[in-house]
Amino acid sequence: MNHIKAVLFDMDxxxxxxxxxxxxxxxEAFHNRGLEISFEGYKGCIGTTIAFLMDLILDQYGWDxxxxxxxxxxxxxxxxxxxxxxxxxEMPGVREMMRKLHxxxxxxxxxxxxxxxxxxxxxxxxxxxxxxxxxxxxxNVIHSKPEPDIYLDxxxxxxxxxxxxxxxxxxxxxxxxxxxxxxICVGLDNPDSGDQNLERAKVVIKSLREFTPELIRSxxxxxxxxx
Numbered sequence: 356m357n358h359i360k361a362v363l364f365d366m367d368x369x370x371x372x373x374x375x376x377x378x379x380x381x382x383e384a385f386h387n388r389g390l391e392i393s394f395e396g397y398k399g400c401i402g403t404t405i406a407f408l409m410d411l412i413l414d415q416y417g418w419d420x421x422x423x424x425x426x427x428x429x430x431x432x433x434x435x436x437x438x439x440x441x442x443x444x445e446m447p448g449v450r451e452m453m454r455k456l457h458x459x460x461x462x463x464x465x466x467x468x469x470x471x472x473x474x475x476x477x478x479x480x481x482x483x484x485x486x487x488x489x490x491x492x493x494x495n496v497i498h499s500k501p502e503p504d505i506y507l508d509x510x511x512x513x514x515x516x517x518x519x520x521x522x523x524x525x526x527x528x529x530x531x532x533x534x535x536x537x538x539i540c541v542g543l544d545n546p547d548s549g550d551q552n553l554e555r556a557k558v559v560i561k562s563l564r565e566f567t568p569e570l571i572r573s574x575x576x577x578x579x580x581x582x
Contacts, residue, residue: 359575360519361488362456363509363538366467367401368525368548369563371477372444374401375547380433381408384426390418398549401526404468404499438476445481446545448563457486459568464489466509466522468499489513501528503536510536518578521571530555539574541566 367373378397385392396415400408409421420426456463463486467474471492478484489512496504510520522533525543533540534555542556543563553559557574560566 358519358579359461359521359539359571361462361464361510361513361515361521362571363464363466363506363520363522363533365522365524365526365529366465366469366474366477368545369523369543370446370449370465370483371481372446372545372547373477374545374549376434376437376444377401379437380430383433384430385412385418385420387429388418388420388423388426390416392416394549401528401549401551403501403528404493407499443477443480446563449481450483452563452566453483453486456566456568456571461568461571462488462513462515464491464509464513466491466505468493468505470494500526501531501535503532506533506536506538510538521574523566524553524556525551527552539578541570541574 364370367377378394381397382392392412400411405427413419413421453463465474465478465487469492471490471494474490474492478487478490489509491505491509491512493499493505496508498504506520506522507517510517517537521539521541523541523543524530524533525545525548530540530542530553540556542553542559544553544559544561558570
């Protein structure tokens with residue numbers, strides 16, 4: 356019997372390859388304020404929220420932008436400019452993967468640290484909204500990844516238990532969150548997401564084309580068997 360009923364997707368670095376885009380946006384915004392950041396100093400925030408990034412920048416560089424509301428507005432302008440010129444960079448095979456999972460009967464949902472408006476814009480751009488039962492943002496929960504709030508909240512909104520959900524994640528923080536939520540986590544090894552530790556994942560894949568109904572069923576059976 357297949358116990359997995361829903362697939363919960365992290366968005367950035369999994370469905371849209373936006374981590375390099377995020378870094379470009381923040382690098383430009385901080386540069387405009389006199390701070391030069393490196394990817395090494397930035398990568399610890401991948402899979403979390405803006406508040407987490409601001410704390411990271413304070414810790415790494417000693418600059419405090421936590422009350423700088425203008426930087427958020429500036430980032431939106433920078434992002435709008437880049438997206439207008441280039442669009443959201445979709446991950447290879449994303450639509451085919453979602454279509455197959457949807458046709459196989461799985462509920463599909465987004466559980467992302469991004470804002471709801473950004474989730475909606477990205478999913479519209481890559482044309483997969485028709486496959487998704489729910490879009491959920493960390494704006495709707497108290498604690499960001501690596502805490503499990505977003506995954507537990509998404510499961511609850513779908514009317515499912517954590518054991519009935521499987522997660523696809525590309526980040527250390529996201530995979531920890533999925534594990535803490537009591538869900539099977541599949542790790543996506545995306546080199547553009549930086550040096551992420553996916554040891555909490557049950558299995559690690561290199562491509563969305565590997566994330567198939569057959570893989571999910573095999574992991575579900577392994578879970579049911581206690582393996």
